Amino acid sequence: FEIHPDTPKEGKLTAEYFKNHDAGQMKQYIENFGKDVGMKLNGKLLANSKLSLAANNFAREKGKFPEFHEAVFKANFEDGKNIGEITVLLDLAEGVGIDTQELKTYLEDEANLKKVDESSKEAQMLGITGVPTFILNNKVLVGAQPIEVIREFIQNNS
Secondary structure (H helix, E strand, O other): OOOOOOOOOOOEEHHHHOOOOOHHHHHHHHHHHHHHOOOOOOOOEEOOOHHHHHHHHHHHHOOOHHHHHHHHHHHHHHOOOOOOOHHHHHHHHHHOOOOHHHHHHHHHOHHHHHHHHHHHHHHHHOOOOOOOEEEEOOEEEEOOOOHHHHHHHHHHHO
């Protein structure tokens, strides 16, 4: 689902999007989180994720979801590429062996983009506001959490 569906198609600089928040603290959090998971996070561009979410749906249908999702994640968070641009998504798809013409046709079909909207509405109804989100026995844990918090959540709700 889209966390920031109001992001323009061309994306927006993260600093501009979150200008009413403590940018220094947010930047430090992103850098520290990246170190914790062994990544150098770029975090300069907030992309509109609708096309990439639809492309991920296509990749799932073609049995290529894990590798495509990883490529999109790296392109967005490490390389600072705009995953809201179809050309970026087609390049990533080609890199993992997805037929780019098929994907382009899929992304140009409005019905496939509406599936992303439906998923976003469902997430909103469930109270999901971030990723990752874990749901166990109607209890919800939202956002990147330390492993201890996730373990405790699973133990308390299994």
